Amino acid sequence: MPTPLIQFTDRGLYCPPGKFHIDPWKPVDKAVITHAHSDHARPGSNSYLSHTYSKPLLELRLGPGIYETIGWNEPVWINGVKLSLHPAGHVIGSSQVRLEYEGEVWVFSGDYKTENDGISGAFEPVKCDVFITESTFGLPIYNWKPQEEIFRNIQDWIMQNHSQGKTSVLMAYSLGKAQRLLPCVEATGLPIFLHGAVYNVHQALVAAGHKLPAIQRVQQDMPKDIFKGNVVIAPGSADGTPWMKRFSPYSVGVCSGWMQVRGNLRRRNADAGFALSDHADWNGLLHTIKATEAKKVFVTHGFQSAFSRYLNEIGIEAAEVKTEYGQEETAEEVEEKREEG
Known part of the structure; x- marks a missing residue:
């Protein structure tokens, strides 16, 4: 069996051939960051790569450091892995991470919403072989009004x-x-x-x-x-x-x-x-997953058990993954108290 392009480790999502982590919850050498919320962007890593719009927010929240930035759809190569960021529509600067290596494509969504709020960038589904999605509101009751x-x-x-x-x-x-x-x-x-x-x-x-x-x-x-x-x-x-x-x-x-x-x-x-949310609702999650045409879906934070079970029932191979994401409310409260001070 070939090594997965992304492994789920005790430090966070890890790309073995690229030798970098995505949104790690422990300090690492190189961290690729989807967005600046505190459950996805944590201090202590040696360097960070994010969208240009995220840099001032990361500096505010994490302090001085080494911050590299790229725009959306601007690929970079890291140890032979082609990496690009794509709009996630969650908050300003929020991005999905697309990885391509030896003909295989994986995408990590980070947090996302599918309605264009006019400020965060319009979400773009990205075709891939494997899609890692959040499921914060992964139940049918969550259906947002415009x-x-x-x-x-x-x-x-x-x-x-x-x-x-x-x-x-x-x-x-x-x-x-x-x-x-x-x-x-x-x-x-x-x-x-x-x-x-x-x-x-x-x-x-x-x-x-x-x-x-x-x-x-x-x-x-x-x-x-x-x-x-x-x-x-x-x-x-x-x-x-x-x-x-x-x-x-x-x-x-x-x-x-x-x-x-x-x-x-x-x-x-x-x-x-x-009910104003910066996350995709039930229909947004389903439409996105189908639009990626992914053969395999990993479901992270939220209602991951119920949502992954439903995906399997409708013929989309899915599995749930435990991560330290999804504590957005608690993490944001910590940041807010620090920022106010």
Whole structure:
């Protein structure tokens, strides 16, 4: 049996002929990074290769280091392995990793979504022999409404709060969801304030040349009235903390795919929930896998057991793989607290 082009090891995904890892969860010599979320990009490796857009985010989160970058569809050769990055549509800079060696092609999806959000790059399915896919929302219940419809719902909620003199506090990841929300909120014409962790990501992207709407950082000495009726974007880690008191009276809206299940809104004790996700839904996952024409599919984090079983039932050879990905919420909270500090 030939050696697999990607092996699943205790350090992460490893390409033996290329002698590099993809999104390793332990320090390695050379790490190829799909995107800058903390469960996929971890500190300590000797060098990193990512999409150009990810570099400022990796520098923000991992600190100084050796960062090589390439654009989408710009192949490089590493020890005879042809490597290229392709849009994943998850967050700014997020990429799928395509590997080609001795006539065989493997693709690791990283995290991805199939709807073009207008900011993260339009997802492109990549034909391959073996496809490694996430399955964060790999159950039929997860079926997203179009972004345009969700944005209208958010805007209506914001304007209703505004008419009642309430501050609208939107809970969203500091990297990805927060930037995606900015054009939606900007359309209301109301001032936008950012939590420190969100602001730091915002500034890193602006400094790198990304055009994002005008915002203000929430400052300790700001008068309370400045927030009244306006909009604050903050990470979930800020909810329920003393930091929130300055916005009273306020209404909390959680932006997450988990809001598709009504009970999760009650558990979060929020006023509104918007099922806005940066991951593919059930249909997006299935359409993508079929579009790759892969002969074999490995399913990683999420509902990998149920999803891989379904793929086998419909005639697509699949197996589940245990990884340390998928702890996005916990990892992001750690980063958000560090970035705010």
